[in-house]
Amino acid sequence: MGLGDLIKGKKDTVYYFFSGKGGVGKTSIAAATALWFSQKVKKKVLIISIDPAHSLSDSFEIDIGGEVKKLKKNLFAVEIDPKKAMQEYKERFMPKIEKSEFLKGLGLDGIFDMAGMTPGIDEIAAFDRFLQYMQNRDYDVIIFDTAPTGHALRFLSLPDVLDSWVGKLIKMRMRFAGLANLVKKVLPFGEPEEKPGTGTEQLDAMKRRIKEAKEILSNPEKTYYSMILIAEELAILESERSLNVLKEYGIPVKTIIVNELIPENPKCDFCTEKRKLQQERMKTIIKKFTRFKIMKLPLYKEEIKGFDMLDRVGKELYG
Numbered sequence: 001m002g003l004g005d006l007i008k009g010k011k012d013t014v015y016y017f018f019s020g021k022g023g024v025g026k027t028s029i030a031a032a033t034a035l036w037f038s039q040k041v042k043k044k045v046l047i048i049s050i051d052p053a054h055s056l057s058d059s060f061e062i063d064i065g066g067e068v069k070k071l072k073k074n075l076f077a078v079e080i081d082p083k084k085a086m087q088e089y090k091e092r093f094m095p096k097i098e099k100s101e102f103l104k105g106l107g108l109d110g111i112f113d114m115a116g117m118t119p120g121i122d123e124i125a126a127f128d129r130f131l132q133y134m135q136n137r138d139y140d141v142i143i144f145d146t147a148p149t150g151h152a153l154r155f156l157s158l159p160d161v162l163d164s165w166v167g168k169l170i171k172m173r174m175r176f177a178g179l180a181n182l183v184k185k186v187l188p189f190g191e192p193e194e195k196p197g198t199g200t201e202q203l204d205a206m207k208r209r210i211k212e213a214k215e216i217l218s219n220p221e222k223t224y225y226s227m228i229l230i231a232e233e234l235a236i237l238e239s240e241r242s243l244n245v246l247k248e249y250g251i252p253v254k255t256i257i258v259n260e261l262i263p264e265n266p267k268c269d270f271c272t273e274k275r276k277l278q279q280e281r282m283k284t285i286i287k288k289f290t291r292f293k294i295m296k297l298p299l300y301k302e303e304i305k306g307f308d309m310l311d312r313v314g315k316e317l318y319g
């Protein structure tokens, strides 16, 4: 099955992830894929950067930012800003109860300081934003530009972390809401009850979103993972390792994209030697990764930036 086959005849949104080591071409290939699907396949595409060090703007040569921006007909992009996501997240989740003078008096206000309880609240906040976009039914295709391997893997394992964390938080909140309500009943100066739709209900909704996201992310009918690598020995070994980890998480990688293959150039001894070595590594890749569809991308003289170059890459990969 090719990358494009996944969206044929599909009504539901499909998702694409590109993972790989730092600098192997994830952002460039994600951007080229987004452009290709939006322009050539005429699907409505959203590309989301979940890499805190965004470079999607550079790739498209358009300033994108933290809200969804239309780049072209059918092509939309957003760069999730973990800091901003965290701020919004805190405002939304921090129960009013935390500001309660009464709880402060009891020294209990800090109980809701979620920052102290999380494996990285900024990451979770970004993940929550990611879930919101992910479950947006407006797009035919959603493409994620992720951070280098380690971070992407952590991000994808967050549903498990969060599942237990959110579960605990919900239970704790329920207990405290009960206590606080009791206090309010007893003491006339207690604060008004929280509006519905905040606190527990929001957390419940998030838990539901996480469950749904987990199902989507491990469903090969809905989510398509590609591993990008360069034809070098160390890169092959590392890719093998991360493919195993991804497998443990139930993440079905389909395609391997070998990037930066040196084209033939008889006039350049250095290029010829380097190319020979790469061709050797390519043999190893084909032997090792038999389960995967293998795609290739040449090394270009130019950087992959701007619509024209992205279009060229798209044509090479999918044309």
Ligand SMILES: Nc1ncnc2c1ncn2[C@@H]1O[C@H](COP(=O)(O)OP(=O)(O)OP(=O)(O)O)[C@@H](O)[C@H]1O
Pocket (backbone or CB within 6 Å): 020, 021, 022, 023, 024, 025, 026, 027, 028, 029, 051, 055, 146, 147, 148, 259, 260, 261, 297, 298, 299, 300, 301, 302, 303, 304, 305
């Ligand atoms: N096939 C190619 N030919 C020429 N330049 C390339 C090729 N692939 C990637 N590049 C260039 O290499 C640089 C790194 O690419 P890119 O930003 O896409 O990698 P990345 O995997 O997203 O990096 P990071 O891990 O830092 O997010 C960019 O300047 C890009 O233009």
Ligand SMILES: [Mg+2]
Pocket (backbone or CB within 6 Å): 026, 027, 028, 051, 055, 145, 146, 147
């Ligand atoms: Mg990148």
